[in-house]
Amino acid sequence: MxxxxxxxxxxxxxxxxxxxxxxxxxxxxxxxxxxxxxxxxxxxxxxxxxxxxxxxxxxxxxxxxxxxxxxxxxxxxxxxxxxxxxxxxxxxxxxxxxxxxxxxxxxxxxxxxxxxxxxxxxxxxxxxxxxxxxxxxxxxxxxxxxxxxxxxxxxxxxxxxxxxxxxxxxxxxxxxxxxxxxxxxxxxxLRRAPLPVDPPRERGAGDEPAAPAALHRPAWAPAVLTVGFGAQAFAYYGLTAWLPTLLADRLGQSPAAAGAASSVFQVLAVVGALGVPALLSRVAPDRVLALVGACWVAFPVGLLVAPQWWLLWAALGGAAQGGVFTIVFVLVVRLSGDDRQARRTSALVQGGGYALASLGPLVLGAVHDATGAWTTPLLVVVGALVVLVLGVGAVAVSSGRAARASAL
The missing domain is CATH 1.20.1250.20 (MFS general substrate transporter like domains)
Incomplete structure (x- = not known):
C-alpha cells in the first residue's frame, strides 16, 4: 500500500x-x-x-x-x-x-x-x-x-x-x-470500516498522498481525456452496430458469418484488457497507446483496403479497443488525488464520452445512406481514432512527465 x-x-x-x-x-x-x-x-x-x-x-x-x-x-x-x-x-x-x-x-x-x-x-x-x-x-x-x-x-x-x-x-x-x-x-x-466517501481536501498526517500525476495534473487533462474516450466509444459503438451489415454488403457474407466477425471483435477485447496492464508495468503509457492505437486504426483501414482479411482486422481492433478502455481508466485513477477528484473525473469522462458514443451508429448510418457505400463511414471511423490517439496520448504523455518529475 x-x-x-x-x-x-x-x-x-x-x-x-x-x-x-x-x-x-x-x-x-x-x-x-x-x-x-x-x-x-x-x-x-x-x-x-x-x-x-x-x-x-x-x-x-x-x-x-x-x-x-x-x-x-x-x-x-x-x-x-x-x-x-x-x-x-x-x-x-x-x-x-x-x-x-x-x-x-x-x-x-x-x-x-x-x-x-x-x-x-x-x-x-x-x-x-x-x-x-x-x-x-x-x-x-x-x-x-x-x-x-x-x-x-x-x-x-x-x-x-x-x-x-x-x-x-x-x-x-x-x-x-x-x-x-x-x-x-x-x-x-459489511461489518467492516466503510469505504470513505471522500478524503479531506487538506491532507493531514494520516491521509493518502496524491499520486504524482495527480499533483501535476494539467487543467486541460480531464476535458481532453473525455474527447479521446468519446472518440473511442464513437468508433466502438458505430462499428458494433454496422459491422455485420458492412461485411454482408462488401463480401456477400451470410448474416451468421457476418455476426461471427462482430463476435470476434467483442471477444478479443478480453485479450487487450488483460494484456495492456502487463505492458504498462514495463512501458510508458504513451508508447503503449501508440501500439494499441495502431492496431485500432488497422481495423477500419484494413476493411477499406483488404476486407477479405476481416478476421485479422477484427481481432486487432477488438484487442485494441479493450486495451484503450483500460488505458483511459488507468489514467483516470492516476490523475485523481482523492475520491472526490476520481468521482468527478470519472463522471466527466464517461458522461461526455458516452454522449459522443450515442452518435456513432446514427452518424455512420446517415453517412452510408448519403453515399451509398461504406468507404466514407470507415474514413469517419479512422478520423475518430486519430482523435482518440492524439487526445489520450497527450494526457498519457503529461502523466508520464509528472511521474518522472516527481522521481527527480
Whole structure:
C-alpha cells in the first residue's frame, strides 16, 4: 500500500477486487441480453424497428445523461452504498423490463441504463481507494475484461434459455449475476470500516498522498481525456452496430458469418484488457497507446483496403479497443488525488464520452445512406481514432512527465 493509505488487510483487498469483478459482469450483460432474442421480443410486443432500436440505444444515452446524477449519488451515499444502488437498480430494471408491454420494457431498460451508469462511475473510485497503485492497472484491466465476459455470457446463453423458458424468463435469469455480486460485495464491505466517501481536501498526517500525476495534473487533462474516450466509444459503438451489415454488403457474407466477425471483435477485447496492464508495468503509457492505437486504426483501414482479411482486422481492433478502455481508466485513477477528484473525473469522462458514443451508429448510418457505400463511414471511423490517439496520448504523455518529475 502507498504510505498513508487507509489500511486494508490483504484478504479484504482481494475480496473487494473479487466483488468488483463479479459486479462488472452485470454492467454490460443486461444490455446485451436483449440482442439474441430481439426477434422474439419485437414479435411478442409488436414493436416497430425504431422502438426495438431503443432497447440498445437507451442505455448508452443513460450513460451520458445520468452521469451527473450518478456522481451526486456517489457523493451523497459513498462508494460502498453506490454499488448497492447499482445492483438493486440492475435487478429491478431487469425484472421490470420482462414484466409487461412496451412501456414497461422501455422503462425497465432506462432503469438498467441509469443503474449501470452508477457502477461505471464508482468502480474507478473504488479501485483508486482500495488497490495499491502498483496494481491499479492490473485490476482495471481485469475489470474491463469482466465487462466483456459479462457480455459474452449473456450473448451466448440468452437464446438457448429463451428456447426453453421464453424471452422474458431468459433475460430475467441474468439477475443471478447481480445477486452473486451483491453477496460478494456484502462480504467485502459489511461489518467492516466503510469505504470513505471522500478524503479531506487538506491532507493531514494520516491521509493518502496524491499520486504524482495527480499533483501535476494539467487543467486541460480531464476535458481532453473525455474527447479521446468519446472518440473511442464513437468508433466502438458505430462499428458494433454496422459491422455485420458492412461485411454482408462488401463480401456477400451470410448474416451468421457476418455476426461471427462482430463476435470476434467483442471477444478479443478480453485479450487487450488483460494484456495492456502487463505492458504498462514495463512501458510508458504513451508508447503503449501508440501500439494499441495502431492496431485500432488497422481495423477500419484494413476493411477499406483488404476486407477479405476481416478476421485479422477484427481481432486487432477488438484487442485494441479493450486495451484503450483500460488505458483511459488507468489514467483516470492516476490523475485523481482523492475520491472526490476520481468521482468527478470519472463522471466527466464517461458522461461526455458516452454522449459522443450515442452518435456513432446514427452518424455512420446517415453517412452510408448519403453515399451509398461504406468507404466514407470507415474514413469517419479512422478520423475518430486519430482523435482518440492524439487526445489520450497527450494526457498519457503529461502523466508520464509528472511521474518522472516527481522521481527527480
Amino acid at each position: 502507498a504510505p498513508g493509505r487507509p489500511a486494508l488487510a490483504a484478504p479484504r483487498t482481494a475480496l473487494v477486487v473479487a466483488a468488483v469483478l463479479v459486479v462488472a459482469l452485470s454492467l454490460r450483460g443486461p444490455i446485451v441480453a436483449v440482442a439474441p432474442v430481439l426477434g422474439r421480443l419485437t414479435e411478442d410486443l409488436g414493436l416497430d424497428p425504431a422502438a426495438a432500436g431503443l432497447l440498445t440505444t437507451i442505455p448508452v444515452v443513460c450513460f451520458a445523461v445520468a452521469a451527473p446524477l450518478a456522481s451526486a449519488l456517489i457523493a451523497r451515499t459513498g462508494p460502498a452504498a453506490a454499488v448497492w444502488w447499482c445492483l438493486a437498480g440492475v435487478t429491478a430494471g431487469t425484472v421490470l423490463r420482462a414484466s409487461g408491454g412496451t412501456e414497461l420494457v422501455l422503462a425497465g431498460t432506462a432503469v438498467i441504463g441509469t443503474a449501470i451508469t452508477v457502477g461505471n462511475i464508482v468502480v474507478p473510485v473504488i479501485i483508486r481507494r482500495s488497490v495499491p497503485p502498483s496494481r491499479a492497472g492490473t485490476v482495471t484491466g481485469a475489470y474491463t475484461a469482466a465487462l466483456n465476459v459479462g457480455s459474452m455470457l449473456t450473448s451466448l446463453g440468452t437464446e438457448p434459455l429463451a428456447q426453453l423458458l421464453g424471452w422474458r424468463a431468459a433475460t430475467t435469469s441474468w439477475v443471478v449475476l447481480a445477486v452473486l455480486g451483491a453477496l460478494l460485495w456484502g462480504a467485502a464491505t
